Amino acid sequence: MGQNNSLSNRILYQVKGKISIITLNQPDKLNALGGDDYTYLAKLMEKSNKDPSTVITLINSSGRYFSSGADYKFIKKYHELINDKKNDEKEIERQNDRFWFNDFIPRNSYLTDCFINHGKIIVACLNGPAIGLSAAMVALSDIIYSKNDDTFLLYPFTKIGLVTEGSTSYSLLLRLGLSRTNEALLLSKPIYNKDLVSCGFVNKCYNMDDYNKKDQVEVNKSTEKFNELILNELSDSVKFLNGDSIKDIKKLINSNIRLYYNSANSKEVIQGYKKWLTGVPQRQFINLANKNIKHKL
Ligand code: CO8
Numbered sequence: 001m002g003q004n005n006s007l008s009n010r011i012l013y014q015v016k017g018k019i020s021i022i023t024l025n026q027p028d029k030l031n032a033l034g035g036d037d038y039t040y041l042a043k044l045m046e047k048s049n050k051d052p053s054t055v056i057t058l059i060n061s062s063g064r065y066f067s068s069g070a071d072y073k074f075i076k077k078y079h080e081l082i083n084d085k086k087n088d089e090k091e092i093e094r095q096n097d098r099f100w101f102n103d104f105i106p107r108n109s110y111l112t113d114c115f116i117n118h119g120k121i122i123v124a125c126l127n128g129p130a131i132g133l134s135a136a137m138v139a140l141s142d143i144i145y146s147k148n149d150d151t152f153l154l155y156p157f158t159k160i161g162l163v164t165e166g167s168t169s170y171s172l173l174l175r176l177g178l179s180r181t182n183e184a185l186l187l188s189k190p191i192y193n194k195d196l197v198s199c200g201f202v203n204k205c206y207n208m209d210d211y212n213k214k215d216q217v218e219v220n221k222s223t224e225k226f227n228e229l230i231l232n233e234l235s236d237s238v239k240f241l242n243g244d245s246i247k248d249i250k251k252l253i254n255s256n257i258r259l260y261y262n263s264a265n266s267k268e269v270i271q272g273y274k275k276w277l278t279g280v281p282q283r284q285f286i287n288l289a290n291k292n293i294k295h296k297l
Pocket of ligand 1: 028029030032033034035038068069070071072073104131132133134156157160165288294295
């Protein structure tokens with residue numbers, strides 16, 4: 001991948017025919033996303049929504065993971081800045097409150113809103129696992145494809161001391177059913193590809209082998225092949241369809257669901273903000289960054 005680490009290189013945007021394509025492009029860090037990346041992803045969703053030439057917003061990724069969720073280095077960096085030795089206890093408390101109020105609430109609710117209220121067909125291509133807030137955006141997509149059985153979704157909010165994000169308190173219920181949702185959200189258990197396919201969360205698994213999973217170049221190549229295959233199939237599917245009908249029908253399918261999604265979004269960000277004020281999530285992210293804790297997969 002390129003050396004240029006600008007936002008527009010970390011998340012790529014292109015238009016091919018009737019499809020806007022958003023590509024997560026940081027395979028070396030398993031496509032973990034920092035605060036600015038999530039905001040940029042939301043902006044790209046808006047850009048695609050406004051483009052009159054496309055009817056599908058396709059989100060794909062690179063390497064072996066779709067996305068490992070929030071970038072723990074981003075959270076660690078801000079935690080250390082706020083907890084600078086020069087700040088007394090009151091100042092730390094004030095800065096902590098200001099940061100999470102100004103940073104967390106608007107970003108998470110804006111990103112989630114951009115997915116909930118998106119007018120085009122959102123297609124997510126799972127080249128591998130998705131975790132946390134990124135996995136929440138997958139659950140808000142309209143059509144979901146997976147590459148092979150290496151794929152899983154993990155929502156480790158109870159492990160990190162957070163609450164549900166990205167309207168997962170409703171989206172998982174809708175897509176997985178109550179029993180599986182309880183396991184996934186209350187016990188932070190991964191949901192593996194076979195279950196995702198069997199309950200209809202994933203529309204289709206392409207069963208593409210990674211020839212040699214240790215060889216990063218081979219994994220990157222097979223992800224590119226997976227992305228290309230889906231792009232070609234979707235281009236064929238929408239070639240002769242009426243774009244306005246697609247958007248109007250999506251609006252009808254989603255009109256009731258959106259009420260619940262919007263309600264979940266606004267409640268989740270307020271409760272999430274209160275969790276950040278306890279300092280517990282920050283400590284858990286630092287533990288993840290220092291590799292002191294691991295998720296059970
Ligand atoms: N953040 C930053 N870097 C990461 C992340 C991450 N989330 N995940 C992986 N990486 C990096 C690793 O540091 C490593 O880099 P390096 O080679 O330089 O050390 C590289 O990616 C490969 O990772 P691993 O060696 O750990 O690969 P493994 O296959 O052994 O493990 C895992 C993969 C299981 C995904 C492991 O990396 C992991 O547990 N990552 C953390 C996952 C996680 O908990 N994410 C947070 C989810 S919660 C969430 O998203 C809530 C959002 C809160 C809002 C925040 C606002 C911004």
